[in-house]
Amino acid sequence: MKLSAELSAFSKRLGYSFQTPELLIRAVTHSSIVSPHRDDNQRLEFLGDRVLGLVMAEALLAADPSAPEGLLAPRYNALVRREACADVARQIDLGAVLKLGRSEMKSGGRRKEALLADAMEAVIAAIYQDGGFDAARAAILKLWGARINNVADDARDAKTALQEWAQARGEVPPQYIEVARTGPDHQPVFTIEVRLASGPSEQATAGSKRHAEQAAASALLKKVDQ
Incomplete structure (x- = not known):
């Protein structure tokens, strides 16, 4: 063949x-x-x-x-x-x-x-x-x-790293909220907001919920580690 x-x-x-x-x-x-x-x-x-x-x-x-x-x-x-x-x-x-x-x-x-x-x-x-x-x-x-x-020395995904950051400070796990969903059903685009109980939050947009959540968590990690 x-x-x-x-x-x-x-x-x-x-x-x-x-x-x-x-x-x-x-x-x-x-x-x-x-x-x-x-x-x-x-x-x-x-x-x-x-x-x-x-x-x-x-x-x-x-x-x-x-x-x-x-x-x-x-x-x-x-x-x-x-x-x-x-x-x-x-x-x-x-x-x-x-x-x-x-x-x-x-x-x-x-x-x-x-x-x-x-x-x-x-x-x-x-x-x-x-x-x-x-x-x-x-x-x-x-x-x-x-x-x-x-590959990074610490290659944990951002959501895991953010949750561990919160737990180390006695906070409840971060909350992920779908803020918006646009585009056709076969190619949706999601905007996700992640919030910490202590107040800080970030949003990210991607073609899947998973990617949007990871991107939002990564952005929030950078904010809180400053």
């Missing part, structure tokens, strides 16, 4: 040439389009998550041989979490080649963070099954690139 022109171009962006093209086709096939003659990418996603985790654990140990587990764990989480996988997927325009059912296409599935992250993990598994662990490691290290060396 030969890859389509779109998937061949994607393979070049990915930096890996498949000996078994069917693996890549399965990796980009979402469950919304499955049929008796077509497998989706869920099982590959499960495997790819584990391959990515092992590669990142190895890379972090090599990058900082003296780092204790307390620093390695948040760095690891920052590199393998959904947002990081989705960012890498956008970097290689994975969304453009996803095979989606009609309902997912109408709802903006090619831009959905969860779909992009899952498909990225599935692609990693496809490389692993096609070329082995060394091939998967090389692809991951190339795609994640400077993210590995530049």
Whole structure:
């Protein structure tokens, strides 16, 4: 089986040439389009998550041989979490080649963070099954690139850091409020306000509640740490 022109171009962006093209086709096939003659990418996603985790654990140990587990764990989480996988997927325009059912296409599935992250993990598994662990490691290290060396010493997400800041001062957890929601149903934009019981607050706007909450928490952390 030969890859389509779109998937061949994607393979070049990915930096890996498949000996078994069917693996890549399965990796980009979402469950919304499955049929008796077509497998989706869920099982590959499960495997790819584990391959990515092992590669990142190895890379972090090599990058900082003296780092204790307390620093390695948040760095690891920052590199393998959904947002990081989705960012890498956008970097290689994975969304453009996803095979989606009609309902997912109408709802903006090619831009959905969860779909992009899952498909990225599935692609990693496809490389692993096609070329082995060394091939998967090389692809991951190339795609994640400077993210590995530049990951913050304290890579906890902003919401966690803000909650710990509040708890350390005897405050109740921060409150997150949806101030506004605009845009079409398939591509909403959220404005979220985060408030501390002691008074300070900040707002942020993003294409998902999660991103807006994180951005608001990050802004508030900067304010209270001044």
